Amino acid sequence: MTGVHSLRPVRVDAGPGSGVPLILPKAAAASTLPLLLRRAATVLTVLGMAMIPWLVFLHTGLPATAQASHWAWTWTGLDSSEALGLLATGLLLRRGDCRACLTSAATSALLLVDAWFDAMTAAPGSDFELAVLMAVFAELPLAMACAVLATRTFPRPGR
Known part of the structure; x- marks a missing residue:
């Protein structure tokens, strides 16, 4: 399902030294994002998902009270x-x-x-x-x- 937000334009750099940003629909922009941004998006998504078990551990493992210095x-x-x-x-x-x-x-x-x-x-x-x-x-x-x-x-x- 295509929502209104997927039709908004996204600025994408046309390439090194070009100085010209391209205005593309979000769907087209995703495939033209620079490799570094795609990798950053993947790493951030994985890290966000990896925090779920950590949150369970914190919630079940931390004491109910603590004293702060x-x-x-x-x-x-x-x-x-x-x-x-x-x-x-x-x-x-x-x-x-x-x-x-x-x-x-x-x-x-x-x-x-x-x-x-x-x-x-x-x-x-x-x-x-x-x-x-x-x-x-x-x-x-x-x-x-x-x-x-x-x-x-x-x-x-x-x-």
Whole structure:
């Protein structure tokens, strides 16, 4: 079944030194991707699949609780990364820089990770309730906004 996404054009380099990107339908582009990109796609796909047994091992083998030596630095570092991502995205957007799509996508991912770890590491009771409230009313909506912004600001041919 051919979906709408398979009809979108894809930029493919015409060859070394040509400096001319080709705009091809996705189906045609897959067969003309450079060898290095095809190999990278294969390696990444295999690595993703290889992580499935590792995830089962982690879930069944790790202890239910652990103590972290640098707990405050861990959370400060994550939230600092989010702040830096928001700041960089805002500044790049203000300048009309197309790289804002990259910082916005990364910030979205960081916010999702923050929401997940806040909820999963919170103590039962009011700590957990606060983590869920922060996720639902702050982190997840902001992550969604950053994801939408990333897709809307991604450079496309003819734009």
